[in-house]
C-alpha cells in the first residue's frame with residue numbers, strides 16, 4: 001500500500017522540486033542599453049555593471065543598420081578596435097548574441113570605438 005502511494009507521489013514530487021529549481025537557472029535576455037539601444041555616447045560599461053549578466057544569457061542589440069554594426073572580437077582586436085576577423089559580426093539592425101562560453105566577451109561597433117560603442121562582459 002505504502003509503495004503504491006510512493007509510486008504515485010514520486011512524479012508529482014519531482015515536478016514540484018523542478019518548479020523550484022528551474023526559474024533560477026532560466027536564461028535571461030538583455031536589451032543592450034535598455035531603451036537607448038546600441039548607439040554612440042552611451043556608457044555601456046555602466047550599463048553592464050547595472051545588470052547581473054550570466055552564462056547562457058542573451059544580449060540583444062537594437063541599432064540603426066545604416067550606420068552601426070555589432071562585432072564580438074578577441075581581446076587583442078578589442079584593444080586595437082579592429083572588427084575584422086570577428087567572432088561574430090552583424091549589421092542588420094537587430095542582433096542577438098547568446099553568451100554560451102564562459103569568460104570575457106568583447107563587443108564593439110566597427111569604426112565607432114571613439115563614440116563609446118564598446119564594452120566587455122565576464123560570464
Ligand SMILES: *[C@@H]1O[C@H](CO)[C@@H](O)[C@H](O)[C@H]1NC(C)=O
Pocket residue numbers: 082083084085
Ligand atoms: C585589422 O586587422 C586585420 C587583420 O585581422 C588587418 O589586416 C588590418 O590591417 C587591421 N586594421 C587596422 C585598421 O589596423
